[in-house]
Amino acid sequence: xxxxxxxxxxxxxxxxxxxxxxxxxxxxxxxxxxxxxxxxxxxxxxxxxxxxxxxxxxxxxxxxxxxxxxxxxxxxxxxx
Numbered sequence: 001x002x003x004x005x006x007x008x009x010x011x012x013x014x015x016x017x018x019x020x021x022x023x024x025x026x027x028x029x030x031x032x033x034x035x036x037x038x039x040x041x042x043x044x045x046x047x048x049x050x051x052x053x054x055x056x057x058x059x060x061x062x063x064x065x066x067x068x069x070x071x072x073x074x075x076x077x078x079x080x
Contacts, residue, residue: 027064035072037061042074 026036034045035054042061044054060078067073 025062025064027066029066029072030070035064037064037074 026034028034032047036043036045037058040056040058040061041053042055042058042064044052046052055072055074058074058076058079060076061074062077063073063075065073
């Protein structure tokens with residue numbers, strides 16, 4: 001089903017197999033980049049296949065999201 005309008009916020013909160021059996025959480029930005037959190041960092045995966053380290057120093061990222069203005073949010077359950 002196609003949407004006529006893009007939502008202001010898309011939150012994907014799902015466990016999926018990550019690297020070395022570590023669970024991962026993911027989010028997409030407005031440009032279609034996929035952000036995946038595994039093992040203390042967040043990687044940015046561009047539509048062209050380029051992968052870059054986007055953010056580090058998380059202890060247990062359990063949720064990623066982008067707000068309507070493009071702000072990036074991380075729920076880090078092990079780092080209060």
